[in-house]
Amino acid sequence: MSNEEKIDLQILGKIRHLIPYNFTIERIKKHEVQKNIGLVKKTQLKSSRRFTLEQNDQYDEFCDVLDSLTFGNDLQVIKQFDDFKETIKPKIMKGSTFGVVNGVESIDLNSFQSKKGCFKPIQDKTNLIIFWSSQVQKSTRALNYLNSWLNQNQNLKQQINPIAISLDRDLNSIKAYSKDNEVKEFQHYRFNFGWDPTNEFQKALELNYLPKIVIVGQDNYVVDVTTKSKKIENIIQTYLKSEKQIQESEEVQVPEELIEQETYKKIKTTLVQTIANQLSENTQFAKSDFIKLTLIKSHQVSNDGSKVLIQRSHLNIAYDVSVQSKEAILKFLSDLQTQLGNDNVHIQKQLLKDPKGIVDKISNAFQDALKSNHQEISEYIIKTESFNYVHEKEIFQQEVSQINKRGIFNLTFQQYETISSQFYSYLKQNQEEIDESDEEHDHDTEQQQDRDFIQGHINQLTDSLKSGLQLTVGQQFQAIQNYHKFGKDQSESITHKENEILIAFYWTDNKESDRQFPNIIKFLLANEDSFKDKVRFVALSQHKFDHYEHYFVKNQGIEEVIDFFFPRQENQEDQIQYQVKKFPYFIIVDKIGSIRLLSETLEDLESLIQNLLEDQINNLKQLGNLNDEQYNQIVQFLNSDASKNLSQLNNKRQFSLNFNFIEIQQGEKKNRLAPILNYTIREGREKHFEVFLKLLNKVFQIQKFQVNKTTQMTLNFLFPGKDCKLCQNELNEQTPQYFSPFSNEFYCVKCAEVFDQKAIGNNKLRVKDNLIFFNAPLVDKSVLNDIDVNRLGNNLKVKRGDPYSQRHAIDCNGCDNEIKGFRYIVLNCLAGRLTEMALVDFCQNCFNQIRQGGGELEKIVKRTSMYGYNPSMLLLRIPFYMGYYEY
Secondary structure, eight states, rough: OOHHHHHHHHHHHGGGGOTTTTTOEEEEEEEETTTTEEEEEEEEESSSSSSGGHHHHHHHHHHHHHHHSSSOOHHHHHHHHHHHHHHHHHOTTSSBOOOOOOEEEEEEETTTTTEEEEEEEOTTTTEEEEETTTTOHHHHHHHHHHHHHHHHHHHHHHTTTEEEOOOOOOOHHHHHHHHHHHOTSSSEEEETTSSSSOOOHHHHTTTTSEEEEEEEEEGEEEEEEEEEEHHHHHHHHHHHOOOOOOOOOGGOOOOOOOOOOHHHHHHHIIIIIIIHHHHHOOSSSTTTTTEEEEEEEEEEETTOOOOOEEEEOOEEEEEEGGGGHHHHHHHHHHHHHHOGGGGGGEEEEEEEHHHHHHHHHHHHHHOOOOOOOOOEEEEEEEEEEEEEETTTTEEEEEEEEEEEEOOOOOHHHHHHHHHHHHHHHHHHHHHHHHOOOOOOOOTTHHHHHHHHHHHHHHHHHHHHHHHHHHOOOBBBBBOEEEETTTTTTTTTEOOOOOOOOEEEEEESSSSHHHHHHHHHHHHHHHHHTTTTTEEEEEEEEOOOOGGGGHHHTTTTTTGGTTEEEEEEESSSSHHHOOOOOOEEEEEEEEETEEEEESSSSSSSSHHHHHHHHOHHHHHHHHHOOHHHHHHHHHHHTTTSSGGGGGGTOOOOTTTEEEEEEEEETTTEEEEEEHHHOEEEEEEEEEEHHHHHEEEEEOOOOOHHHHEEEEEOOEOOOOOOOSTTTTTTOOOTSSSSSEEEEETTTEEEEHHHOOTTTTTTGGBBBBSSSOEEEOOOOOOOOOSSSSSSSSGTTTTOOTTTSSSOOSEEEEOTTTOOOESSSSSEEESSSSSSSOOOOOOEEHHHHHHHHHOOOOOOHHHHHHHHGGGGTTTOOOOOOSSSOOOOTTO
């Protein structure tokens, strides 16, 4: 007995008493050769039976004792017993008892009322049970297929009890799915907690992989378990014809092979020394071909540790190769038979697969869809040139990007929808052949290679179709389809009307979208009358309405200000069309339907819209393609000394400028869109830019540019206040004081600084607004002017029931410590657009030092001198952490 045999048999002897007496343990020694792995020698322990679900506690005890034993450092023995636990653990499989499913609720698809209870198969019918989830596409496909099959076979259905049990955690997911899919041939149940890794039944049926389809016959025995819906009809028909009670397959003793010892040794020697090398060196097989050769010798191990030889096998072969490898596998098998003799080579499994044939059929179906719609795929290039003004060098720096595309140029949404529906209809009909794997997991790697090969080709075809659908800045907006408005069921196209600016805001229930809504609502309400028939704002949701029901309960009334639309399907084509990859996302369309902006961020929606409103529609209609001569004239101008006129606008945080040229080339045909002029300028600085624009206008008329202008709005503060809003005490230029720009009220220090530690949320504060502190007397009164409007933020408040914190997760610029308590933002430092270094912040302790003056204040000023800080600057007080810029 080898050392390895002693170790595993000794361990088996220590745990044998924990295994039921009627379980037979087999010790198997294998020599296994796989094409992509090579020769592997391993010893396995296998049980003839499994613990039942009712014996789960016994199985756990067995595993605990086994895990407590010392395995040493022998990884092979550790793996051997891990595999043994898998062969003996409770598992629902062909021939086993199905049992009762607890922890489920029945669902009425008409009323969507649910009732908690349990499920047990009906004894006098064939039970067809599918476990599925609306989030797993393969499982929904299987459910729909079986539902259609039952609908068309009502006579057969009389003998069947069809049950669908969902693993969706959220009942709304089933509700949303059933609205779009008729699956009423089934009785519906749902696990109360969805997928639950602690649920013993789910583990025993391995419901971490869906779909799982179970046929349960008489006396609660499992007839079969499969993942393939198209196998079901044959399984049920065969079972109904047999009319025999299924016995536990694990009790059926298959006669084992016991060949002569000399013959076995000959096969083993040839396998190890010759055949393994022949297979690994064979270059005629594809990488995804699966070939496995197995030689087995096994013993039955008794309770006292003695062994009885029960098997010495022939060389068993299983293969799953492509049709292109047919000749190669036949020759390989012929060579084996020559070396070992025909009687010593047994083929257990043989499959020919044809992934290349599937790909060819998919390609033909795609081409048929194109031809029937008079379209073809072609190559084209989108080239974008940007000339960005660099302040430090006072020049324009050129950047060029080029995208090579393969698609249908200028494809409309309707054309895309027609072609894709025809193509996807074919894929849906043949999906099982395309992506369902064999249920055996001994060659997952090779199967995945085939699936990746096929799916990669599908992606290549669909990407070429999507590429033609995508639009860019400067092109005409196309209607967004297949959405329904809040409170309505019928679909509505989101179109553009001439002389109207359209803003489409893609959003979802994340923090980034939530930050946008307060400003958008304020903006829309403030301009409600002036925007009528001139500006249309729509919010396009990422998910279906059911996903947001709680959101609209929490934010009641928001739908009265903003037009919300919800998609009929997830990931609709408009997101491809407008390149929506993140949420939030903005599309802005001008008065003539030209796309002016596609962006994940928007610095100042208000000023951008106000400037678009000033565009004259007649001028916009004159925008045309740019010829080479005009393009060269503009580029020559940008490279001239004209850029020196921008030198007075030397703060890149307050002024930015770039020119974009988009050229689309299809074959010999080139089309350069109207040039785009983008600039952001601080309010009051326009006069320094006008000289440059006048020079540009002489070269190429400004009205022929698409001009996207953003004005950074500023404000000035009056100081001091007359008296405190709350206590009416007098305020003057010598009095430190607070001011709310949101209510336009002044407060004395005593009232504004009331903070009740025992209260909750905003109730801790007597004055609940974010307040500006004036550190009077002001030595430098210029700090009252030219304040960025966006620095004031949204004045967010902690809502009742929401968590609140005074740990701001931001470091203080005065002492480098984390800010706890109140946060104070300097309104005058780093003026301009918000960037990664947009704000200078102080903690409560540094704020106190600023008010007191002295040596500590001198240190603070020195530390912040790089930002130009001085003690007269205004400080915005933020009580609670609302995110970095959600103050």
